[in-house]
Amino acid sequence: MKSKIYLLMAMGSLAIFSCVSPKKLEEEKAKYTELSGNYLALQAKYRDLQDELKRCQNESTARISDLTTRKAALESQIADMTKQIDYLKQNNNTVLNQLKDLSVVTGAQAESIKKSLDNIGAKDMYIRDLQGSIARKDSLNMALVMNLKGAIGNLDDKDINIKVDKGVVYVDISDKLLFKSGSYEVTDRAKEVLGKVAKVLNNQPEIEFQVEGHTDSVPIKSPGILDNWDLSVKRATTVVRILQDTYGLDPKRMTAAGRSQYVPLADNGTPEGRAANRRTRIVILPQLDQFFKLLETKK
Template sequence: MNKSYLMAIAAGSFLFVSCVSGKKLKKEQARYSELNSFYTKVQQDLKTCREDAEAMARLKAQYESEIANLNKQVAFLKDNNNVVVTQLKDLSVISSAQAESIKKSMDNIGAKDLYIQDLQKSMARKDSLNMALVMNLKSALNDINDSDVEIKVEKSAVYISISDKMLFKTGSYDVSDKAMTVLGKVAQVLNSRPEIEFLVEGHTDNVPIKGGPIADNWDLSVKRATSVVRILQNQFKIDPKRMTAGGRSEYLPIADNSDASGRAVNRRTRIVILPQLDQFFKLLEKPQS
């Protein structure tokens, strides 16, 4: 009897230990899954930051090239004026008109130097504003598939490119229900910056339209752009004065139309936030004291 009792105790202990180990294993597995998800998100955020840094590096190189050209012009003007002044030193008489002309030339060079310095500062501010806009858009759309929505800065403009599979059915210009989420998030950012004006561009592949109410790819690209504009105006209350709708048809492809994957990339709608020249030059204005 004592033997049976001991065996029962041993069996009970084994079951208790097994139960505890099973619970601990599940807990550790859940923690591993959580850490793995966090690691994946960190990797995606790191990739986004690297892409943004590369875009800003390209912009910086472009602006530095433009500024270098301006500096060369200033240096050329200074050299020419130095030559003129040297030559005038050899003359016995300089008329008052000539002296005034030289003074004005030197003043103009000084003004151009100051303009270049202000231009550099304003370009830096413009880059910062564009970068802030891009980061706000990417934050708003962080749960959207990267292959369906692309955001980038190029030549001082911000581009939001949305694939047609997210917005429309094939050959149609009716905006799908699932597109409302994306357009709503973009509209939220655009409404927070009421000074921004933008262009909505429709793009197609080169497959001809056959029959039906749509005449051709020109017609389809324009109708898709105007469909998006109407949604932004009527559903999300963006001021229509800020928007322009346009179609580019098949004539601005970004991939080869010879295969299905290339044609899928070319079918897209772009929201182009153009640089506002009047706003840019306002950045050059000195604040009133």
Template structure:
């Protein structure tokens, strides 16, 4: 009987030890998972702080640019006032010396007024262009912020001559030789669409580009077909999946005829296979600015 009780006690001890060991291992596993999550959160927090610092610096640069532009406008206005005072004084002196007649002086005065109007008009255009450049800079910063987790070599965002270009490598959007959007592509296009939807007045063009490798067989005739169908696939996805109005978009194919690198090697061909989103300038604003001045310059009938 005593022997049986001893065996029972030993068995109970071993069972308790086994259960305790399993619980300990489970706790260790939970701790490892939580510790990994904590490390990831710390990395995400640091990345967010870095992005906030960069955006703060960009905002500061924009504010400084705006301040400098205002100062330049003020300086130009002061120069115009000085020129006006000088011209008035010169006309007065010329009349006093009887070098020109009063009618001639009046004609010269009108010509000077027209010159001042043109100068003011040029200043308005320069201010409008500077404002547009500031908006483009803000748009680029927003796009780069939205796509910060994408390899820089696969997406290129830049401004040329007042136009914003977003160039996306074909490997992020399509499988080789195909024009169907991949699931990974929708994630990337969704990030771009979020920025574009926040600027509802912006219109843009989606361009498909290929390398010069000929297409053999299948439904596609050539690279013209492939580039156009890829562009329309992107446009259709932006419209159907992300709610961008179709009236804001234009789709076009450039085939192999607008390369950015040599097609003589694999690296160059990879660079040429891309989809480019071109943010079109808002020309209506400039036309509205030009129209009143065009009317003013028309001779009276």
């Protein structure tokens, strides 16, 4: 089609050229050249417009696809939220019904609540009484410690230790104050020391106590003594007999026990540690029967 147009234009030009002047011919040639240039420019612009149209179509297709995907996701979220709203509505109705039930308290229920509150108040008072009793017991223990320290005050503090731990009074007496080395035979100072302790204990007739013998970890080699168990028991019973026979303490208040080397105060690997572990301990026992009586009366 285009070639036919060019042919006709050429034939027309020849016809014109054959009957026009050279000047006119040049003008026509110039117009032809201008028209040809305009035509080519229009063709290029047409191609650009086609490319732009194709690009826009591709972008529109991608945009439509993206919007479709997002729409589907939003619809899914809306469906989930609708289910949640329905569940919450149902749950809310259930809670409202329960609240309605709770808002009606019968006379029997009110009486039961009152009794529960009264019981809580009684328990609270009971706990306060127990705390007061424990505080009084601690005060008595501290008074006992002060009396013991006052009675034994002129003896070497390093050889006698008196303390309160978890409501129990402990009196630790070094073995060198009471016994000869490796023996359960008492020293000359033993009765002096035990006499001071006995005086305080005699003034507290309701107190029960346990006398414990403790040794270090060195095996015993003395005649008539089997091992550290044997030595610790014999030392404890020796002290108990002195307190009973010499100072008149009621034997029902006393217990003798041997602990051997198994409850050390210090490391048996050093001379100082072994010396600390060789001791007689008097344990002032808590009055559990009185405490249990208190529990019974307060219930």
